[in-house]
Amino acid sequence: MSDVAYEKLYGDITGGRLQPNERLIELDIAQELGVSRAAVRNALIRLEQEGLVKREPNRGARVRLVSEEEAVEILEARMALECVAVRHAAVNRTQRDLAELRELLSRMESRVKEGDLLGASELNGQFHRRLIEIADHATISRLLKMLNSQLIRFQYRTILTPGRPASSLAEHRAIFEAVEAGDPDRAEKAMRKHLSGVTEALRQAAAQKEAR
Template identity: 40%
Template sequence: MQVPKTATTQRHDGAFVTDKLRRAITAGELAPNQRLIEADLTEQYDASRGAVRLALANLAAEGLVERIQNRGSRVRAIDLDEALEIVELRAALESICAAKAAERADGAGIAKLHAVGERMSAAVEAGDSETYSEGNRELHELILTLSQMKVAPGVVSRLRAQNVRYRIRLARHHNRPAVSLPEHLEIIDAISAHDSDRAAAAMGAHLRSVLNATREYFS
């Protein structure tokens, strides 16, 4: 009697693990300096040890993970000077992306921007900093998507991920949402009006405000 063959389960590859770990770091689910233990990650992501090592190497190249000889890997922590430099770089790149979004966004994209803006406004009204922080992240990512640029969004996403500790703490600061909400709504209005110069200026002003607040709160 022939024994039927059992199906083999395909384990997740390095690209899958890279994406999952990147998202966890970006969302603040993994803290700066937190150790990343290969055996735990292979189980968590149902991946081989080789796939996990590839993912850690990929994220080290992106500046999200630090690999320490004979001690494994950990989420890379950045100091305040580096955090401020990252915001300056974001200001330059995201201003360009906002201008392109103003040129290229269609009606559906603009509707999505306004929907996010309304949720952020409601979150400020309710004093819900968690929802506001999530809306902040979603809005910036949506603008990158609407820009239709090919290189800048990936660079900005990596910069935002590296700066996650300061970015999330700032967004949840007790009075920061009320300050930044009008800045975000101005960006939305400028893109909706297809005014690229105004959109770039609004994004630049917002991120200069982020820069100043980061320096003030964390110095």
């Protein structure tokens, strides 16, 4: 029962159906989902630990608002961890893994050509998730899941930056080639370059927003 509440809230927050700073009232949620208040409470505690929810004593829980500065922080941490992960991926990858990555890459290319940027963004996410699976590193996987769930709101924007889709594609291809070659150093370098690009795009988006 607690898991039901957790999954639902997790989905609603990361999916953007719940707005940042929106109050999460235990009783309301419990009734809506048909579970007890205790179950909702447990779910909120878990979500708080993951950084998706902020709880204040006697004042209830809210969807946590991730500031632009914090988003940059998170990206920085993510970069460090994904670089380690991609090194492992470059060593562990099987032929089957490579085929899957190649497939994702080509689909991503199609989407970009069609101008379907949200589709491309989704495939982007899949590509990274697949890499992390290949890396087979439980600890990093756990940490990255936490970090990414906090970032979903921002991911949309970065790919919408002018010129970003094309460079994103090229960067992913470079990562793939390094992993294919089984070269961890090159893979890390490519990943670092890619995530610098994402960070830069986010910074630009933030600056543009500031100017408005």
